[in-house]
Amino acid sequence: MLQLGVIGTNWITQQFIEAAQQTHTFQLREVYSRTQEHAQNLINQVNGTDTLITTDLTKFFASPEFEVVYIASPNSLHFQYICQAIAANKQVIVEKPMVSTRAEFLQIQELLQNHPGIYVLEAARHIHEPEFATLKQQVQQLDRIDGATITYRKYSSRYDLVLTGQEPNIFSPKFSGGALYDLGVYLLYDAVCLFGQPLSAQYLPQMIATGVDGQGTIVLHYDHFDVTMLVGKISNSILPSEIYSGKKTLSFDDGGTVRKIWNNYNDWQFTGTDHNPMLAETEVFAQIIQQKDQTQFNQLWQIADQVNQLLTQIRLAAGIKFAADRSEA
Amino acid sequence: MLQLGVIGTNWITQQFIEAAQQTHTFQLREVYSRTQEHAQNLINQVNGTDTLITTDLTKFFASPEFEVVYIASPNSLHFQYICQAIAANKQVIVEKPMVSTRAEFLQIQELLQNHPGIYVLEAARHIHEPEFATLKQQVQQLDRIDGATITYRKYSSRYDLVLTGQEPNIFSPKFSGGALYDLGVYLLYDAVCLFGQPLSAQYLPQMIATGVDGQGTIVLHYDHFDVTMLVGKISNSILPSEIYSGKKTLSFDDGGTVRKIWNNYNDWQFTGTDHNPMLAETEVFAQIIQQKDQTQFNQLWQIADQVNQLLTQIRLAAGIKFAADRSEA
Structure with missing residues (x-):
């Protein structure tokens, strides 16, 4: 201990x-x-x-x-x-x-x-989980990658405060807040762990009154494919995430916490257990x-x-x- | 007649x-x-x-x-x-x-x-369907729009030919082919009909060997929100589409042909009938x-x-x- x-x-x-x-x-x-x-x-x-x-x-x-x-x-x-x-x-x-x-x-x-x-250890909890390792194994079994769409977009109750003119830390540029830094960091970890370092990247943010991004679209450009990532703290998405390989699509439930994985090409599917994600x-x-x-x-x-x-x-x-x-x- | x-x-x-x-x-x-x-x-x-x-x-x-x-x-x-x-x-x-x-x-x-x-009538079949009218009514009932994600990404069997070095019309720049023109046009009709004309727009394409876009991400910038659209003919997406309004999310099944509409804020849901979309x-x-x-x-x-x-x-x-x-x- x-x-x-x-x-x-x-x-x-x-x-x-x-x-x-x-x-x-x-x-x-x-x-x-x-x-x-x-x-x-x-x-x-x-x-x-x-x-x-x-x-x-x-x-x-x-x-x-x-x-x-x-x-x-x-x-x-x-x-x-x-x-x-x-x-x-x-x-x-x-x-x-x-x-x-x-x-x-x-x-x-x-x-x-x-x-x-x-050591300085960044607490990117999700990449250490066994469910993420299972996802990575499935990705490695694909014969090629043609792209991906990964989503983590969840309404923050603190956005209610922004709408009343306040500036809570998580939406403040003084405190390095906003959707990209708060939730986009999960998605970037997903991409780097699953696909490696992209050649280039773009972020198209939707700015909010406090001067940071409330939500946005990240596109990572790899050698032969792009990864599109939807991030946000001012709306709720229930979209699963997808990794494309020709006609094959590998799906998982959540860019922030992987618990379910399934696909459109065989009968395999996976459901993790409900547990503390840390x-x-x-x-x-x-x-x-x-x-x-x-x-x-x-x-x-x-x-x-x-x-x-x-x-x-x-x-x-x-x-x-x-x-x-x-x-x- | x-x-x-x-x-x-x-x-x-x-x-x-x-x-x-x-x-x-x-x-x-x-x-x-x-x-x-x-x-x-x-x-x-x-x-x-x-x-x-x-x-x-x-x-x-x-x-x-x-x-x-x-x-x-x-x-x-x-x-x-x-x-x-x-x-x-x-x-x-x-x-x-x-x-x-x-x-x-x-x-x-x-x-x-x-x-x-x-008259010259562009056959954007989907915007004329009663299911689309139902979707539009639901959108109009939202007190504000905070964004949307609309998807139409379907693998074309003719991409098999591209992978063998051929250039079928639908993927040929000689015939004005590619994902944006073939399927993205549905998504742009969706956006213009549901939200009006955007202030500006961007397309981040994933190019293929024939010199056109195989798939890509469109982002339309409106005054107070962005619409992200996933289009493609070289992979399969089963993602539904979403329109965001604060904590509320209005979902529909398909950016090309609306048949199901549901949301996360009341018990209302809608299922259209299966019929010729034209x-x-x-x-x-x-x-x-x-x-x-x-x-x-x-x-x-x-x-x-x-x-x-x-x-x-x-x-x-x-x-x-x-x-x-x-x-x-």
Whole structure:
């Protein structure tokens, strides 16, 4: 069991801790929050025992009580927390997207080179799941790929606030919000894991009042095919996703969490079980940290690198500006 | 009953004649084909009686036996046949896309001004169907539109020929082929009829060996939303189509032929009957011709105009060149 400190106290942190409890990988040891109350609520939710609370970030990172930090703050804050964690020789698990810009990614890469044995793991939970591995096996059995349509478009209740003139973090350019960064990152992981790095990419965003993308269409251009991805947080899509191979179409239920896979060319179909979607990643991350598995870390880092390149390139080309971009100048 | 001459002897001509027979609107009177055999086969298929066959195009258009010509030749030939038909004072029903270029459309528009009482009707069958009217009513009941995803992607058996190095008409730039012109035209009609004329549009095509688009992604930009359309003839999609309105999603089964409509916000759902998809258009076209309904013709012409503008503009911007473009210079 690895001792865990967490930054961020909302539902995703709770889900991660519950997954870690189920897989006996991480034990919640310390919670950082700006308010004691939020931290205590989280601890109550996950039945934490002997869990420390800190409202002082410097003290949190200086704490000897935990060796791994899980970061689920607003996107724009990930970078500074990762830097502080590395400086404190903590292992890092950070929610996707790991960082906001290319410059931030490259700075972290450099920091890691000076801190051997420290890993920064981007919590792209879905690619670690056994259901995703099953999908990938099915894709590998196709004799060629002619394209794909992958969808993750889900209405966010916080868009209600945008419609009343507010700017919640997840839709704010100050916090690196918007559909591409919040949900598109899942789709880019799908594509990079299933098809590799595209030759080029485009994002056609539908902008909203806060200055970020509410939804949009991503098109990735590969050597012989294109992948179209529908992302969004201001409408609900129930479209399944499809991978094309001539007359054959391989379908799966969800670009964010694969649970069902079927096709139009044989009787095979697959239904996964209903479970916490973060279970698999907790096991993978614990193994990398405990076994100092540099090889597996390098593989994940390479994927994270490609996803970060895509995210930042198509965002900037689409004219979506974040406060975090200022440091790029 | 209007007397009908037809150009083109394949399945779509047969389907049109069968629809006309069912609706008692048009009677097949004369068939033009380059070969007597193809014409006779068509006549046999539709149980034609007293039907003339011509292999001479000049004689065909000079024939006093019919007043309406239905044109279902390869796309690139539509223009010259329409011009000849108008010159012969025939009413014209022409398969979509009516013409290949903007210049051709404008020339026909000018010809029509000099031939009052002659109509050129683009056979966008799906927008005339009662199921489409039901869909449109549902769309009009939404308090706002936040976007849409509309799909028509179906593998063409003739793509098998492309894969062996051949260039069938439907995939040939010489004949104004490709996914956008063959199936995308349905989707553009959907969008223009449901949402009006977009402010701008883009097509991201996936090109094939013959030099046309095998499939692609169309994005139409409206004032406050985008419409993404997936078109293709080199893969099979079973995705339904979706229209977004906040948390509400209105779904329908097919961008080319609407038969089922449902949603995620009330218990309403709709299932049409299985019938010849060209029935409705035969009745609409017969009525316009018989009643000299200039108003309804003008409405259809305006839609055809907008679709032609979109088709030609996004095709040329995407770098898809047709032999028919030469005349534009």
